[in-house]
Amino acid sequence: MKVLVTGVCGYVGSRIAARLAGASRGLEVFGVDNLSRRGSETSLRFLEERGVRFFHGDVRLREDLDALPGADWAVDCAANPSVLAGTGSSGVSTAQVVGANLGGTLNLLEYCRLRGAGLVLLSTSRVYSSAALGALPLKKGPTRFVPAGKFPAGFSAKGVSEKFSTAAPISIYGATKLASEVLAEEYAEAFGFPLRINRAGVIGGPGQFGKADQGIFSFWACSYALGRRPKFIGYGGRGLQVRDWVSAEEVAELILRQIRAPGAAAPRTLNIGGGPENSMSLRELDDFCKDFFGVRGGTQGVAATRLNDVPYYVSDSSLARRHWAWSPSESNGTRLERTCRWARENRDFIARWWGR
Numbered sequence: 001m002k003v004l005v006t007g008v009c010g011y012v013g014s015r016i017a018a019r020l021a022g023a024s025r026g027l028e029v030f031g032v033d034n035l036s037r038r039g040s041e042t043s044l045r046f047l048e049e050r051g052v053r054f055f056h057g058d059v060r061l062r063e064d065l066d067a068l069p070g071a072d073w074a075v076d077c078a079a080n081p082s083v084l085a086g087t088g089s090s091g092v093s094t095a096q097v098v099g100a101n102l103g104g105t106l107n108l109l110e111y112c113r114l115r116g117a118g119l120v121l122l123s124t125s126r127v128y129s130s131a132a133l134g135a136l137p138l139k140k141g142p143t144r145f146v147p148a149g150k151f152p153a154g155f156s157a158k159g160v161s162e163k164f165s166t167a168a169p170i171s172i173y174g175a176t177k178l179a180s181e182v183l184a185e186e187y188a189e190a191f192g193f194p195l196r197i198n199r200a201g202v203i204g205g206p207g208q209f210g211k212a213d214q215g216i217f218s219f220w221a222c223s224y225a226l227g228r229r230p231k232f233i234g235y236g237g238r239g240l241q242v243r244d245w246v247s248a249e250e251v252a253e254l255i256l257r258q259i260r261a262p263g264a265a266a267p268r269t270l271n272i273g274g275g276p277e278n279s280m281s282l283r284e285l286d287d288f289c290k291d292f293f294g295v296r297g298g299t300q301g302v303a304a305t306r307l308n309d310v311p312y313y314v315s316d317s318s319l320a321r322r323h324w325a326w327s328p329s330e331s332n333g334t335r336l337e338r339t340c341r342w343a344r345e346n347r348d349f350i351a352r353w354w355g356r
């Protein structure tokens with residue numbers, strides 16, 4: 001079986017490609033990336049050593065995808081993944097975000113149609129309504145927000161399920177992903193190819209450069225590794241907001257199952273994330289990092305909340321567990337400790353990409 005991974009030099013794409021390539025001799029993995037992410041070129045050696053063939057190309061350009069070999073599956077990991085992208089504060093225009101994220105998916109869908117490939121779309125929890133998440137009934141615990149009260153549809157103690165509202169606002173980034181999902185569904189119906197949509201919460205772990213737009217866990221670990229003190233931003237500046245997470249390798253385990261069973265009777269769209277047991281507030285994350293890096297003192301806070309921020313996001317991945325026997329394989333503590341250790345051991349490397 002041949003698998004194409006787009007955005008193959010990014011954190012998620014490179015780790016998924018490596019895991020698939022290592023899964024069996026019969027799995028041939030190749031990938032495409034335009035190397036627009038600063039530092040993404042450092043993945044080239046990592047990929048080569050794992051037998052993943054690299055093609056330089058831009059998913060916004062049909063001809064770049066036309067030039068690639070055929071595949072049985074494509075895994076869509078090329079995107080500008082920042083929730084602030086295209087909102088005027090990131091240096092990236094709205095049109096650029098839509099072009100890369102939605103335009104790129106459209107070209108990949110054309111590739112799938114013409115080459116008879118199935119598609120795994122790596123979507124995001126950002127497709128869920130920021131307003132509805134912002135209105136969740138939460139009480140302030142000593143270190144985190146805790147859900148309490150009457151929950152809206154699609155929310156339970158397990159977290160946010162696929163039934164949760166996707167009404168705007170969801171951010172420009174979230175909108176490109178939700179639109180990609182809808183387009184992919186239409187293509188899959190019209191042209192009859194297998195489609196899996198995996199909506200991930202935060203994906204992070206060793207190997208992630210840790211810029212803020214790639215998710216808070218690696219960002220926090222890398223900040224401390226570089227001797228910086230990140231700040232709690234939003235919701236009063238106390239660090240009570242909560243996220244869950246999984247590593248890209250854990251996501252790859254699900255994708256491996258999905259591409260090996262294209263006809264499996266499972267819902268097309270699934271939430272994948274760490275769940276309550278792999279969730280932390282910023283304050284809890286900060287305490288862990290302070291302890292790991294031997295840092296003392298309080299952490300500063302900025303009270304004002306940023307656009308499209310949400311106080312609480314934890315994935316309910318029950319459907320993925322039920323239909324694919326998938327759940328995170330690592331404990332929260334182990335994943336975070338490995339991430340902090342990697343950040344400490346790769347300080348110089350990270351500093352290069354943080355513009356120090």
Ligand SMILES: NC(=O)c1ccc[n+]([C@@H]2O[C@H](COP(=O)([O-])OP(=O)(O)OC[C@H]3O[C@@H](n4cnc5c(N)ncnc54)[C@H](O)[C@@H]3O)[C@@H](O)[C@H]2O)c1
Nearest residue numbers: 007009010011012033034036037040058059078079203215
């Ligand atoms: N990191 C997370 O927490 C997270 C969570 C949910 C979903 N995702 C999704 O996972 C995917 C990858 O995210 P990531 O965190 O690895 O980001 P990343 O920035 O590390 O990787 C994205 C890669 O795509 C490449 N790329 C960007 N535009 C391109 C284009 N036009 N043509 C070809 N390559 C292009 C970049 O150079 C980079 O190597 C994205 O689709 C994102 O939406 C990520």
